[in-house]
Amino acid sequence: MCVTRDLSDLLNDAKDLQRGLGIVEKNAYNIFDRLRISTEQQTVNSFANVNASVDVLATITNASKIQNSQWDAKVLSVIAKSTSNLLNGSLNDSWKGYNENESLASTYLKAIEDVINQTYLPTGHTDNDLIQENVQITIYKGSDANSKSINSFKVNATCQSNSPTVQTAIKNLASKLPNNLNKQETDPSDIILSVIADNCNKIKLELRKDRLPNHEMYCVFWNFSTSQWSDEGCKWGGVDNPNICECEHLSAFTILMAKEPIKLLYNEELTYAGLGLSIGSLTLCLVIEFLVWNAVVKSNIAHFRHTVLVNIMVSLLIADCSFLASPTPSSNPSNWCLSLTVMKHFCYLAVFFWMMCLGLGLLHQVIFVFVHLRKKVYLGLCFFLGYVCPLIIVVVTFISHNNGATGSYYSTETCWLMYKGVLKGSIYAFLLPVFVIVFVNMFTMAIVISRILKPTLSEGSSHDEKEVARSIVKTVVLLTPTLGITWILGLFMQMLDLTKQPYAQIVNYAFTFFNSFQGFFILLTGCFGEKRVNCSLNMISNDSVLLAGTFSNGYWFSTFQLLNIKQYRLIKTYSCLRHKLR
Incomplete structure (x- = not known):
């Protein structure tokens, strides 16, 4: 697979840092800024170049973990721009690789979470919004006993934490991930919301997804170990609160809607x-x-x-x-x-x-x-x-x-x-x-x-x-x-x-x-x-029986038998009139 020279050099520099040739903390901004420039070029529109760009993110993050160091929060501005560039609509076809079993989108999502985790956010850090077309990174400083209400791309997250909270909203990524849950095909929300905070045991999310009548919704997170969505520890708000999710852990969240409505058995x-x-x-x-x-x-x-x-x-x-x-x-x-x-x-x-x-x-x-x-x-x-x-x-x-x-x-x-x-x-x-x-x-x-x-x-x-x-x-x-x-x-x-x-x-x-x-x-x-209808039906039915019995005697159809039929009709008519008078 052919990769542009800029991205090839950038990936090699990131690998050098991973091998210990250089200090990550001093070179991080330069690496991320060069990645931003490379992803803005038209030449990035191939699977090889997108894959190399994601590899740069994953490699430098791994290097930071090896050196046990973090980079300054100022790198987040160029990270937001470069990661957003990779999700532009013009690059949708470039995400499709030769091996469908390996999800590049999953690697991308993991790389973004790791990049945020390796960012140093001091306790006194001020609130900040880094807004790009497809990625928004929002930072909230710690506040005692106050919940964080984060709004970006019309999604909200609320959690109890005293430490800085970083929320990353990502557009145009969910469609690139396998959209099934327990072998059921689903339709995902446009937004994946990743929330990172210390000491946050429960989070309440508001994720936008228009729900069709009688379609079940699932609040899910991306399980990197199984490379699929999971609803473990998450609860949907129900039909009264269709966009609300409550989860007992932090991760990358979204909301899925079943493609087929609920069907009643038989x-x-x-x-x-x-x-x-x-x-x-x-x-x-x-x-x-x-x-x-x-x-x-x-x-x-x-x-x-x-x-x-x-x-x-x-x-x-x-x-x-x-x-x-x-x-x-x-x-x-x-x-x-x-x-x-x-x-x-x-x-x-x-x-x-x-x-x-x-x-x-x-x-x-x-x-x-x-x-x-x-x-x-x-x-x-x-x-x-x-x-x-x-x-x-x-x-x-x-x-x-x-x-x-x-x-x-x-x-x-x-x-x-x-x-x-x-x-x-x-x-x-x-x-x-x-x-x-x-x-x-x-x-x-x-x-x-x-x-x-x-x-x-x-x-x-x-x-x-x-x-x-x-x-x-x-x-x-x-x-x-x-x-x-x-x-x-x-x-x-x-x-x-x-x-x-x-x-x-x-x-x-x-x-x-x-x-x-x-x-x-x-x-x-x-x-x-209706009694009158019943009486008429009984008369027709019994007339048929009497006539059938009469004609069964052949030519011995006597006047006496005809009188019996007329007498029977009078009795039935009298009976019906009595019912009517009652």
């Missing part, structure tokens, strides 16, 4: 199982509505309710199918992923707007008992809210996010809307309307429950109180799936980061369970939970 499997069951349940529910429509829709109120339910089912069915169609977006074409995102955005919004129509209809029925809704007005309003409003939201969101551009409107990794931070990203064009509707429907449910409670408050009967309690439970169970109340868990999901264990995990699993199985719950409460 959460995806639960989601797809629930969606599959929901799709089957919604299909069955639509078939049931088709079979019993004429039997159960006998009034305007029944017509309103079942019309809204059918539209909720259709919208949710299409949305769930679109969700299942995009489990592996990496294998889907970009246009297909965009189409699925738009479809899910529109259909899920339509589900909630139709749920709001159901809630408003129920609210009107409870409050204005003697004022009947006009069929055309109510259905016209429902179809406007159910389909036109979601369409307007989707179109405006699509256009305002670069006409549906990737990374602006949707993500190709999830085939869903983008989240870019608190109240940032297209996802809020879905979340905000949903949460508003959920709160409106929760208000509706509260009004219904208050109406149920009124007779009990006036009568004060213990028996009636039990009946009212049963009625309240029944109301909550029947209305929760069709009004989308379980989606309130989504609000808590946005508030709780997955690093907050175990509360975030419990909320996430609950949200996944209730909302992926929503179609199944609608089948139970919206179809099987």
Whole structure:
């Protein structure tokens, strides 16, 4: 490997000092100043020259240890400049050597720490900042019982020490070190913070790193013996203090962020199982509505309710199918992923707007008992809210996010809307309307429950109180799936980061369970939970059995058997009417 003459001579002079040919204390400034000049030259842009420059730092430091001597603090100004020059962006490729197993960056970091350790700092030394583009060396004098708060490159370090404290902040070095922790790939902070002080047993660090939601952070130090990051003795401040680290020792620190978010065990499997069951349940529910429509829709109120339910089912069915169609977006074409995102955005919004129509209809029925809704007005309003409003939201969101551009409107990794931070990203064009509707429907449910409670408050009967309690439970169970109340868990999901264990995990699993199985719950409460639907289904079922038994006798189909069928229908109709009157 070819090295420039200046660096070659400089390295030889440092090796002479290491062999004892000269006094380090007298020659240190000259060596470091010549290194500064050499690293400012354009000819340094090769691995051989960068490696030689780092060797100069390591060699002269070793020579100082051998001679048991230290150099004056004035050399730190030229050290800061020369070490900063080596980290300029133009030299990034020059750090890549022929042998990837040996880390030049680790040697560089060790050399800087050793250089600082070999610097003599008297007790009365004044505070000083040596600021360069990529390296800042900050010196704080000793102060009894006072902590040191060091600020450089927007990072802070605080420790208890009576001796001078030297902090070195280094930019553009972390990316040159192996960025994994316990075989997990991580994304490092831009800054490595090295703190040197005597009698400092515990240090508090503030390291800047933008954290993505549900991504774990690790406070680490560089372990020179293993040549890798280690979190031993360091503790992360958690989601409430994401940039804070506390460590029980001094070293070169940084903060790492996991490249992948925390994944909940079996959460995806639960989601797809629930969606599959929901799709089957919604299909069955639509078939049931088709079979019993004429039997159960006998009034305007029944017509309103079942019309809204059918539209909720259709919208949710299409949305769930679109969700299942995009489990592996990496294998889907970009246009297909965009189409699925738009479809899910529109259909899920339509589900909630139709749920709001159901809630408003129920609210009107409870409050204005003697004022009947006009069929055309109510259905016209429902179809406007159910389909036109979601369409307007989707179109405006699509256009305002670069006409549906990737990374602006949707993500190709999830085939869903983008989240870019608190109240940032297209996802809020879905979340905000949903949460508003959920709160409106929760208000509706509260009004219904208050109406149920009124007779009990006036009568004060213990028996009636039990009946009212049963009625309240029944109301909550029947209305929760069709009004989308379980989606309130989504609000808590946005508030709780997955690093907050175990509360975030419990909320996430609950949200996944209730909302992926929503179609199944609608089948139970919206179809099987209605007595008139059950009566109609029983009549259809028993008619089929009687007819099958009758036709099995061939041509012996008598008038007596027909009368039996009609008699059975009358009995079932009377039974259903009794249930209705109750």
